[in-house]
Amino acid sequence: MQNSSLKSTATKGIVWSAVDKFAVQLGQFVVGIVLARVLLPEDFGLIGMLAIFIAISQTFIESGLGTGLIQRQARSDVDFSTLFVFNLLVSGFFYLVLFFSAPFISAFFEQPRLTDLTRILGLSLFLNAFAIVQRTKLAILIDFKSIAKSNVIGTIAGGLCGIIAAINGFGVWSLVIQMLMSSLASSISLWFLSNWRPSITFSKKSFKSLFGYGSNLLIVGLYAQLLNNVYNICLGKFYSTASLGYYTRAKSLADTSAGTIGSILQQATFPILTSVQHDKEKLVSIYSRMIRMSAFFIIPIMTLIALLAKPIVILLLTDKWISIIPLLQWIVFSRVFLPISTINLNLLNAVGRSDLYLKVDLSKLPVTVLVMIITIPLGVKAIVIGHVVTSVLFFVINAYIPGKIYGYGPLHQLKDMLPVFVATIVMAIPVFVISYFIDNLVFELFLGGILGLLTYLFLCWLIKVDELNEIWEVLFKLKTYYK
Template sequence: MRNTSLKSTAIKGVVWSAVDRFAVQFGQFVVGIVLARILLPEDFGLVGMLTIFIALSQTFIESGLGTGLIQRQEREEVDFSTLFVFNLAVSSFFYLLLFFSAPFISSFFEQPQLIDLTRILGLILFLNAFAIVQRTKLTIAIDFKSIAKSNVIGMITGGFCGVIAAINGYGVWSLIIQMLIGSFASSVSLWFLSHWMPSIAFSKKSFRLLFRYGSKLLIAGLYAQILNNVYNICLGKFYTTASLGYYTRAKSFADISAGTIVSILQQSTFPILTSVQHDKEKLISIYSRLIRMSAFLIIPIMSLIALLAKPIVILLLTEKWASLIPLLQWIVFSRIFLPLSVINMNLLNAIGRSDLYLKVDLSKLPLTIIAMIITIPLGVKAIIIGHVVTSALSFIINAYLPGKLYGYGPIKQLKDMFPFCFATIMMAIIVFIMTCFIDNLVLQLFFGVILGPIVYVFLSWLLKLEELNEVWTLFLK
């Protein structure tokens, strides 16, 4: 009965997490297209310059304590209140830090507008901090349905206000309005949906226990955010604002699919793996199936986006974004390894080994430094090619320790992916030949989107891939 209940809960969690991510990503995709057609690449570049400062502040605010609370098997009300008080105090500190640092940020990038942009966008730290505990409680309960509702409300509200602002000529401020109002709406809805009201209680003992686990995740999170956003700083400093705008849009397009799957995996698999952390056989079974299912989905999706990059960009964003095409074609391949790496790293967190998580993350630092030294002087395209190489090597590193602990390392994982790669290559050949005989971009996109999945599903059926049956069964349910 327990196994059936866990399976049912896991399926519901993954399904609602998927509904959440796909609905939000699709909505943001549509809003992003509308905004990109109205605004200029430079507007997106200006916001991209501030991304790392907001991301680093947000990482400090969360500090891995919410994850630590999810990982713990025994929780008390004072633990949640301690986390709430901590989040508010740290968000206040970092907002003040951003407020007074705004002139220095503006001077570094030589963009006067960044002073006001930084001070206003920084308010998002407060808005997010108010709802961290509510989101944590819903995650512990694997209530991704409520989380999905709040995220969709935030996406729709923020997107609507951002588009209205852009139409009325607010330029880069349209993006700030979209982010702030979206965050506010999402946070307010989480308060209503979680049915949890905070107290001002703060326990030093609770904080120490949570921070003992979360401190490693904090360091790893800071490291990851720096790596993910350091290119924004370099491009904003040494290249044009438009170049950074193209780069951020390329990442955004790639993350519509890969980022959606990564978000689903991060949100749903961690509490599921945590719940079976003491049952080794069940843990390995779930872990290996997640790896195979992720590869089954992400490899063909990313490949198809690369093949259809030209009609996607020209038709959706217009010719002014044509420089985005080669960047998008490369960056999607760097995203293939992200979901797989997330699962491998989530396993370490689920068994309470945040220390190993940190060690694995830091071990990849030399790769990133070498890639930056080589590629930054060569331009945006070279930087993204460097991403592809380092992402592949990082996957191997990420899979090494889980493989050593549970016997399912990078070699076995890659071996399991071979059938998916074969089916994807055959699909890519057929779609490429089709696009060579069709000049019309609309028809290229139309037939590519239809033909690609049909060919991949047919080949998966011929190869008798069990993941196809699982997807089909999940779809029917």
């Protein structure tokens, strides 16, 4: 790929990936607020109990094979058809596993309603499996415009159905309807937007080749899903359903910002990094820029959410969710390094070192287990404080091996992020003063948010943060993002 072509493709990929993620997250955010105002924390807690079972099943279905197709340079239609057949067969198998294990899941949590909820929600595995190849094909072509369309269609369709169901008294089933309709609409739209059609061909040779790369990602994915959702199991088993509902809603609010930025960077940069994987200088240039750009957005946003957590929660979710305020304040800080860690690990996948990806992720297991043992018996607040501790340690671990290989490790990354940290700390002072002295929640949220944003941008301009100029070029001057 020529340099000018790479610049144009990268810019379009970043822009459309941003449109996709922001539009979807905004839609999900609005839908989540409406549902939270209508439904009870216990309803969200019930779905939270099932999260790990759906997530693990979905990880097996994907198995890292789609990522393997994106990473490899030569691909055939047989490869795509092999992946399609594999996805369907595995999705059918895991749906049967969920169907027959549903009574045991219900008995474990002592929640009779989980049997039917598991069996119906499990249908999402089929719906998602039908469109994995189409999504992969579009990602290879860096056609994030089509992916954005399908995701927005799914978000709108699922959100409307869920809200209508909630208003009509469907309770927890409103959340199930939302998820199923979102998956169905998104999958159907991907079939219309992609010109690829399966030939129902399965090649053992192709599968072995893809699985050789994807198997490491499968293990990493299973490991990550277990760690991400094990708290749901513990809270659902040893604490109230409402406590789990508070925890999952606080995580959802925090992930709206951090997850969006992380997803944009991961989705848009992976095929770009893959295309220049043999050009070390260009690879490191793109990689380091993404680290700095991620920090430019995520650090001030998470800080503002923490400072303005009270008006955000009460105004958007009502007083019945007031218990999540301290949880949200801690969780947002645990998400500061999330997009940056994603980029560090993404680099290893892009250059075909999924084995190192696996080793890096597994090396974090002792820390995770120790923090879990200490915090879970102490309650929900202790758990989210533990998230902050592990996120900092994981950033160092995730950045270590890429640093050894490419000379851009955790210390170098932190040095590049220092101007953003300084600007954010100074920005936090007037926002804290406003939050402390103003009692009107609407005024506090509006004035604190506007003043915080303007202060941060002014400080970034004053200390000449390069990312501010780059954003101006991309959004307003339509100049290239990469030099």
